[in-house]
Structures are given as structure tokens and as C-alpha cells.
Amino acid sequence: MLAYVLKRSLSLFATLAVATAVVFVVLEVLPGDPAALMLGVEAREDTIAALHRQLGLDQPALSRYFTWLAGMITGDLGTSYTYSVPVSELVGERLAVTLPLALMALLLSVVIAFPVAVVAARNRGRAADTSIMALTQVGIAVPNFWFAILLVYVFAVALRLVPSGGFPGWSAGAGAAFQALILPAVALALPQASILARVLRSALVDTLHEDYIRTARAKGLTRHAALWRHAVRNALIPVLTILGLQFSFLIAGTIIIENVFYLPGIGRLVFQAITQRDLIVVKSVVVLLVASVVIVTFLVDIAYAAVDPRLRRR
Amino acid sequence: MPLIAVNRLNLAIHDKPILKGVSFRISRGETLGLVGESGSGKSMTALAMMQLLPHGAEASGEIRFRKKDVLQMPERELCRMRGRRIGMVFQEPMTALNPVKTIGAQISESLIWHFRISRREALDRAGELMERVGLPVSRFPLERYPHQLSGGQRQRVVIAMAIACKPRLLIADEPTTALDVTIQAQILALIKEIVKKDDMSLLLISHDLAVVADMADRVAIMKDGEIVESGPTGSLFENLSHPYSRSLFEASNHVPQKRVRPVLSIARRRTEPLVKVEGLVRNYALPRRSLFKKPPVFTAVDRVSFNILPGQSLGLVGESGCGKSTLARAILGLEEPNGGSISVLGRDPFSVRGKEREEVHRSVQVVFQDPYGSFNPRHKIGRVVAEPLFLLRGEIDEGEKRRRVEQALSNVGLSPLDMEKYPHEFSGGQRQRIAIARALVTEPRLIVADEPVSALDVSIRAQILDLLADLRDKLGLAYLFISHDLSVVRAITDEVMVMSAGKIVEHGPTALVFDHPRHPYTRLLVSAAPDLKTAIKRRAKRERKAGVMVKEKTATGAGEEAGET
Numbered sequence: 001m002l003a004y005v006l007k008r009s010l011s012l013f014a015t016l017a018v019a020t021a022v023v024f025v026v027l028e029v030l031p032g033d034p035a036a037l038m039l040g041v042e043a044r045e046d047t048i049a050a051l052h053r054q055l056g057l058d059q060p061a062l063s064r065y066f067t068w069l070a071g072m073i074t075g076d077l078g079t080s081y082t083y084s085v086p087v088s089e090l091v092g093e094r095l096a097v098t099l100p101l102a103l104m105a106l107l108l109s110v111v112i113a114f115p116v117a118v119v120a121a122r123n124r125g126r127a128a129d130t131s132i133m134a135l136t137q138v139g140i141a142v143p144n145f146w147f148a149i150l151l152v153y154v155f156a157v158a159l160r161l162v163p164s165g166g167f168p169g170w171s172a173g174a175g176a177a178f179q180a181l182i183l184p185a186v187a188l189a190l191p192q193a194s195i196l197a198r199v200l201r202s203a204l205v206d207t208l209h210e211d212y213i214r215t216a217r218a219k220g221l222t223r224h225a226a227l228w229r230h231a232v233r234n235a236l237i238p239v240l241t242i243l244g245l246q247f248s249f250l251i252a253g254t255i256i257i258e259n260v261f262y263l264p265g266i267g268r269l270v271f272q273a274i275t276q277r278d279l280i281v282v283k284s285v286v287v288l289l290v291a292s293v294v295i296v297t298f299l300v301d302i303a304y305a306a307v308d309p310r311l312r313r314r
Numbered sequence: 315m316p317l318i319a320v321n322r323l324n325l326a327i328h329d330k331p332i333l334k335g336v337s338f339r340i341s342r343g344e345t346l347g348l349v350g351e352s353g354s355g356k357s358m359t360a361l362a363m364m365q366l367l368p369h370g371a372e373a374s375g376e377i378r379f380r381k382k383d384v385l386q387m388p389e390r391e392l393c394r395m396r397g398r399r400i401g402m403v404f405q406e407p408m409t410a411l412n413p414v415k416t417i418g419a420q421i422s423e424s425l426i427w428h429f430r431i432s433r434r435e436a437l438d439r440a441g442e443l444m445e446r447v448g449l450p451v452s453r454f455p456l457e458r459y460p461h462q463l464s465g466g467q468r469q470r471v472v473i474a475m476a477i478a479c480k481p482r483l484l485i486a487d488e489p490t491t492a493l494d495v496t497i498q499a500q501i502l503a504l505i506k507e508i509v510k511k512d513d514m515s516l517l518l519i520s521h522d523l524a525v526v527a528d529m530a531d532r533v534a535i536m537k538d539g540e541i542v543e544s545g546p547t548g549s550l551f552e553n554l555s556h557p558y559s560r561s562l563f564e565a566s567n568h569v570p571q572k573r574v575r576p577v578l579s580i581a582r583r584r585t586e587p588l589v590k591v592e593g594l595v596r597n598y599a600l601p602r603r604s605l606f607k608k609p610p611v612f613t614a615v616d617r618v619s620f621n622i623l624p625g626q627s628l629g630l631v632g633e634s635g636c637g638k639s640t641l642a643r644a645i646l647g648l649e650e651p652n653g654g655s656i657s658v659l660g661r662d663p664f665s666v667r668g669k670e671r672e673e674v675h676r677s678v679q680v681v682f683q684d685p686y687g688s689f690n691p692r693h694k695i696g697r698v699v700a701e702p703l704f705l706l707r708g709e710i711d712e713g714e715k716r717r718r719v720e721q722a723l724s725n726v727g728l729s730p731l732d733m734e735k736y737p738h739e740f741s742g743g744q745r746q747r748i749a750i751a752r753a754l755v756t757e758p759r760l761i762v763a764d765e766p767v768s769a770l771d772v773s774i775r776a777q778i779l780d781l782l783a784d785l786r787d788k789l790g791l792a793y794l795f796i797s798h799d800l801s802v803v804r805a806i807t808d809e810v811m812v813m814s815a816g817k818i819v820e821h822g823p824t825a826l827v828f829d830h831p832r833h834p835y836t837r838l839l840v841s842a843a844p845d846l847k848t849a850i851k852r853r854a855k856r857e858r859k860a861g862v863m864v865k866e867k868t869a870t871g872a873g874e875e876a877g878e879t
Contacts, residue, residue: 215402215410217366218397218401218402218404219396219424219427220394220427221397221427234413308413309413310413
């Protein structure tokens with residue numbers, strides 16, 4: 001198991017190195033001079049050159065890449081062109097909104113999907129199964145921003161249970177912050193829960209046909225016990241793959257959802273930074289997103305081995 | 315009073331009748347063998363006794379076990395019965411165990427479930443059970459996972475699970491079908507020993523008459539959901555009355571008539587061999603242990619030399635993993651050797667190019683064990699059979715192609731009209747005929763047959779063996795016949811090679827090798843192979859002796875039974 005984790009860690013670092021290089025190169029070849037953009041159309045040639053020097057843009061690309069990389073490792077992500085504050089500060093603030101949001105959504109989708117899938121799999125082909133599957137079909141088909149609008153209308157406008165948007169900050173207390181995040185989290189989670197439920201249901205149905213389930217039943221285990229003791233863990237293997245993939249969809253989903261709910265999160269930050277060509281922010285956020293996805297993939301790999309002993313030797 | 319009595323059991327799945335009035339009983343300590351071909355309803359009978367029937371199954375009749383009718387039991391009671399009173403061993407040891415749980419957890423599970431004992435205690439008992447089935451905990455810790463065990467070891471674990479709660483009845487559904495003969499003999503001996511010691515009753519389900527004759531006190535023969543005949547093993551087999559049981563018995567002993575004289579290499583030193591294999595070596599790299607060391611090497615085929623003469627039928631026997639298939643693949647030109655040489659028709663199949671290469675390849679064709687897996691389900695039979703004809707492209711036109719396919723199909727006993735059908739429209743035996751037709755279509759000199767009859771029922775197997783013998787007479791074909799079944803090899807080959815751990819340990823005329831094995835491994839193989847005739851003789855003798863004792867027992871046995879109740 002330890003050897004497996006070490007091997008996976010090695011590949012984690014390799015992936016991160018490649019990812020940073022790709023992000024750097026892509027932003028390098030994009031048209032648009034950030035200095036010229038910051039100073040406006042009437043800026044003089046020599047002021048632009050001065051700003052270039054100040055931003056280090058006159059250095060060769062390779063050395064800028066390594067300076068950037070070294071900066072990231074030490075936590076110095078540079079200074080935003082548009083906000084004129086350290087990017088690390090900016091990202092840190094926004095992360096305090098997005099990370100809890102994404103984790104809540106992920107947790108919610110698992111909490112919703114699991115019982116739903118188990119009920120569907122246990123009643124395969126019956127009314128409960130068909131109606132659950134029909135509902136998940138709706139969950140996948142309807143875009144999450146529309147869900148978001150619907151949720152705002154019902155829970156914020158009509159029932160006045162939660163605010164319709166904005167974020168009071170964690171300083172306003174965990175309760176208030178939680179209230180502000182719950183609707184966006186639900187909006188993000190519903191489509192993901194639908195996908196997850198479908199995958200888990202079909203994995204469970206497949207697993208329930210396996211010979212070892214019959215063996216378990218022949219030992220005297222009830223249908224229920226055989227499902228929980230022998231089917232669920234085996235059915236988790238395909239589900240983990242989907243869960244890992246879903247994390248990146250969740251991150252992408254936050255860009256839209258944060259805009260709908262006026263949440264000051266990473267999604268909004270990257271959206272604004274792109275429109276304002278604040279490349280240094282874009283670069284940092286993109287690397288952050290890539291890193292989070294790579295790390296989640298790494299965690300999924302470790303989880304695979306934890307669930308399935310056959311993978312530990314590889 | 316019997317331990318379990320099945321009375322007029324009917325079973326239908328989605329209104330399709332599967333069992334029709336099946337009745338039998340098993341006394342305490344008795345072994346009943348249930349024999350039949352695939353689809354006869356053997357396994358469904360077992361599942362009905364456990365009430366583990368598939369979705370949509372409806373059973374009627376009566377299964378009386380310990381004064382209660384299993385068919386009427388509520389689910390709660392059934393759960394208490396399964397595992398506790400009736401244990402079950404399944405066919406596929408590879409899939410019968412949960413891959414993500416340790417064997418210790420899986421064996422102790424039913425103990426914890428039924429007896430509500432602590433985990434610690436249950437694991438101790440699991441250790442004892444492991445010992446009992448021949449897997450001492452010192453060498454096979456309970457923390458092992460199923461994938462760390464071989465097929466035979468896994469079946470031992472399954473047996474340990476089935477007997478954990480000391481059930482009164484053990485149901486074993488084809489417990490050794492997926493195993494090698496030597497392992498089969500060990501597992502059967504283990505089951506026999508356990509059943510005897512614990513005074514368990516056993517329902518042994520098998521397609522193999524020899525296994526049943528060896529194990530069972532009484533036998534019931536099933537066909538199409540009905541028991542056609544049953545009785546004490548020895549006298550039943552000696553006086554089979556139902557035509558089906560007789561044909562089954564004959565098919566199990568079937569030896570195709572040989573019209574050609576056996577081709578023996580000793581007698582024909584001068585003949586130019588069809589295939590010449592010299593010092594063949596094939597290695598596989600195993601997973602690396604460390605980044606800095608070379609990966610360890612596994613030698614699948616180790617310095618093997620032999621010839622196949624024109625028209626010769628050469629057998630190749632050995633256990634799974636001994637290198638048989640690797641050797642066959644090398645001869646087919648699919649596996650480049652790491653050492654030694656192969657020549658087919660005097661040419662090296664790996665270096666020839668162009669026309670000569672096609673000639674070499676079309677002179678050697680193959681028939682696999684599972685024909686269905688080797689057919690594209692979306693291709694019609696005409697196309698499936700014509701496939702190898704690309705080796706003759708440019709040489710024959712469409713008309714000739716069609717003629718060849720028709721010829722091949724009629725050679726194997728199928729109609730040219732079958733060209734327009736799809737693979738799923740044929741039965742297992744017919745599919746194997748199609749596979750043989752596909753091999754014949756290039757007019758080869760040698761057919762490599764890799765377990766061609768292992769997946770077939772005995773009656774179909776007899777037909778295919780006849781067909782192969784016929785084709786050899788008619789077309790002068792040579793065979794390399796790979797099988798783990800010694801009786802099949804004996805029936806169809808002139809010479810046999812015994813392979814073990816990549817080496818050919820014995821090679822000679824088939825009858826001589828099997829009747830007077832010299833190498834210890836061959837001896838082991840021959841003694842492990844179940845033999846129907848000797849098993850029946852032994853049974854019949856024992857029954858004649860016991861016939862007196864049975865009568866004596868009934869005379870004095872009344873008091874015993876009264877005393878017990």
C-alpha cells in the first residue's frame with residue numbers, strides 16, 4: 001500500500017509540473033499585452049516599457065516561468081494588475097467562499113445519491129426504480145443555473161428562508177455564511193447527485209448479480225445485509241471515478257453559480273480577471289484549479305486502493 | 315426418514331417450465347449425485363432447495379426439510395436455514411468470493427451471523443476451518459484476499475465457508491468443473507472426508523458421470539427438467555434402462571472409430587515433418603520488483619522440441635498455466651519465441667514474407683474452446699467461415715470462395731443455407747462445427763485444437779470427436795490436440811506429450827503413456843483423472859457387499875430410530 005501511495009505521489013508531482021508549464025505557455029501565446037492594457041490606449045511607449053520592467057515582462061520566458069514557479073512554492077503569486085493587491089491575498093479570500101461551497105455540494109450530492117441509488121437498485125424494475133430514474137434524468141437535463149433561479153424564487157423570494165444572494169463573510173458567523181451558501185450548494189449538487197445516483201444504481205445492480213452475492217445469500221444473509229456488506233463496497237469502484245470527475249465539474253459550475261448568487265468566490269474572480277485581462281490572476285487561479293483537480297484525482301486513486309485490495313500491488 | 319425430500323417439484327421462470335415434477339430424497343449421511351447436461355435443471359433444483367431462485371421464478375410442489383416445507387417458509391426462517399442447516403459450494407471459485415474482503419472475514423461471517431459470537435471468536439473458528447480444508451493459517455493467513463489464492467485454494471475457502479456452521483446438508487454444484495484434474499481429485503477427496511466425518515448429507519451436482527460415480531451413493535439422472543432414472547450408483551450404471559441415460563453413458567465413454575492407422579514418429583523417422591519445433595523457449599517479463607533491477611522472467615515454454623508429422627494426431631496435456639496455450643500460439647505464429655526455432659513446411663513462420671507467408675499461415679488453422687467468443691456476433695456465418703480466405707486473396711474468385719465455404723460447411727455436417735444465419739442462431743455444438751468449418755476453409759494441413767470440446771456436453775462432445783476423426787480420415791489432416799481431459803486425448807490422438815511447468819516431461823504413443831506412465835507427473839495426472847468404468851465397478855462391488863448389511867440394518871435399525879426420537 002505504501003509503495004502504491006509513493007508511486008501515485010510521484011505521478012502527482014509530475015502532472016503538476018506539466019500542468020503549470022502548459023498554463024504558462026498557453027497564456028504566453030495569447031494575444032494582448034497586459035502592460036498596454038493596464039495603461040490604456042493613450043499610454044506612451046516608454047511608460048509601457050517601464051511597466052514591463054516593473055512586472056518582469058522583459059525577462060526571457062523560461063526565467064519568468066521559473067520565477068513564477070518559485071513564487072508559487074513560497075506563496076508569492078505576484079500582484080494583481082487590476083486590483084493592485086497581492087494575488088495570494090485575493091485568492092485566499094475567495095477560496096474561503098468557493099472551497100466550502102464545492103465541498104458542501106460534493107457532500108450533498110453523495111448524501112442524496114446514496115440512499116436514492118440503493119432504493120432504486122433494491123427495487124429494480126419496479127415503480128420506485130423507474131420513478132427515481134426518471135427524476136434523475138430531469139436532474140441531469142436541467143441546467144444548474146436554472147435550478148438556482150428556481151431555488152431563489154421558492155426559498156428566498158417566496159418563503160424568505162434564506163438570502164437570495166451575496167455573502168456576509170465568515171466574520172458574520174458560521175450560521176449566516178452557511179445560509180448564504182446552502183442554496184448555491186443545492187443548485188450545484190442536484191445535477192451531480194443525479195449522475196452519481198444513476199452510476200451507483202447501475203453499479204449496484206451489476207454487483208448484485210455477482211456470484212459472491214449469491215454466496216453471501218447462501219450463508220444466510222438477508223437481501224439487505226448482502227447488499228450492504230458485499231455489494232456497496234464493490235459498487236463504489238466505478239462511483240469513485242465519477243466522483244473524481246465531478247469535482248472538476250463542480251469547480252466549473254461555481255463560475256456560473258457564483259454569478260447567479262453574487263458570491264465573491266473563485267469563480268467570479270476568474271470570470272472578472274479574464275474579462276479584464278488580469279493575466280497574473282488568471283494564471284494563478286487556473287493553476288490552483290488544475291492543482292485541485294489533480295489532487296482530487298490523486299485522492300481518488302488512493303481511495304481505489306483502499307476499496308479494492310487487488311489494486312494495491314500495482 | 316430422509317433428511318430432505320423433494321416431492322413433485324415444479325419450477326417455471328417467467329412462465330417457461332424449467333422443472334417438471336422432480337422428486338428425490340436424501341437420507342442422513344448419504345451422497346446423492348445429480349447428473350445431467352447443461353439446461354437439464356440441475357442447478358435450478360439446488361437453488362430451489364435454498365430458495366435462492368432468480369427473479370420471476372415460481373416453484374410448486376414440496377421440499378420437506380426437517381419436517382417443514384422449504385417452499386412455504388417465510389424469508390426470516392429461510393435465512394436461518396441457509397448456511398446454518400444447508401451449506402452450498404458453487405462452481406466458480408474465482409467469482410464466488412467477494413474480492414474486497416479478506417478470506418478470514420468471509421469465513422467468519424456466517425458464524426457471526428448465525429451464532430452471534432464475537433468477531434475474535436469467529437476468527438479463531440475460521441482459522442480452525444482453514445486448517446480443516448487444508449489451508450493452514452501459518453501459510454495462509456486469514457488476512458489474505460481471494461486474489462492472492464489459486465483456484466483450488468479458493469474452492470477450499472468456499473468449502474470452509476459452506477461447512478462453517480456444520481450444516482446437515484451440503485449442496486455442491488459442479489464444485490470441481492473449473493479446476494484441473496489433480497486439483498479436482500484433491501477437492502473431491504476433501505469433500506468426501508468432511509461429509510463422512512461430520513455425517514453430512516451431500517447433494518453433488520455434476521455433468522461428469524465419472525466424478526459422480528466415484529462420489530455418490532445414489533444417482534439421479536436429469537433431462538429437460540425431469541429425473542429420468544435414479545438408484546444406487548453401481549447397480550444403476552450397470553443396468554441403465556432409460557434410453558437417455560444409456561446414451562449419456564455411452565457418450566461419456568465415446569471413442570471415435572479410427573480408420574487410419576496411428577501415425578507414430580518412431581515408425582516414420584524418414585517422413586518430412588509438417589511442423590518442427592526445436593528447443594523452443596518463450597519468456598514473459600513479470601512486474602518489476604524495483605525500479606533499478608531487471609524485471610524477473612517467467613519461462614512459459616522451456617526448451618521444447620517435437621515434430622508433427624503429416625496426418626498425425628498429437629495430444630498435448632497438462633494443467634492450466636503449464637504453457638500449453640503459449641506453445642500453441644507459437645505454432646500459430648502469434649507468439650514469437652525467445653529461443654529455439656519453429657518451422658512449418660520447412661519455413662520459419664516468423665520471417666517468411668509475402669506469398670510464402672500466406673502459404674505457411676493457411677496450412678495451420680485453429681479451433682478454440684469457446685467458439686462463440688471467437689465469432690463476431692454481427693457477421694453472418696458465411697462471412698465468419700470465409701474470414702481466413704484472405705490468405706488466398708488474388709488466387710481465388712468470389713465463386714470459388716463461395717464454393718469453398720459451402721464445402722467446409724457440408725464437411726462439418728451443416729447446410730450451405732446456414733451461411734445466411736448469425737452465430738446466436740446456433741447451439742454450442744453447432745458453433746463448434748462452424749469454428750471447425752472456418753479452420754477447414756483454407757484447406758490446411760494442421761489444425762491446432764485448443765480444448766475444442768471442453769465447453770460441450772458429453773453427447774455433443776462425442777459428436778464433435780467423431781467429426782474430427784472423420785475429417786482426419788477424409789482430408790488427411792494432422793491435429794495438435796490440446797486438452798486437460800485425458801479421456802478425450804486418449805480417444806483421438808496417436809501420440810501424446812505431457813507438459814508440466816513449461817517442459818515436456820513425457821512424449822510417446824498415447825495408450826502407452828497413459829497405461830504405463832513413467833514420469834511422476836504423468837502418473838499423478840493419470841491417477842487423478844476420474845475413470846467411469848473403475849468407479850462403477852468399485853461401487854457395484856461395495857453395494858453387493860453392503861446389500862446384505864442394508865437388510866441387516868433395517869432389521870435392527872428400528873430400535874435405533876426409536877431411541878433417537
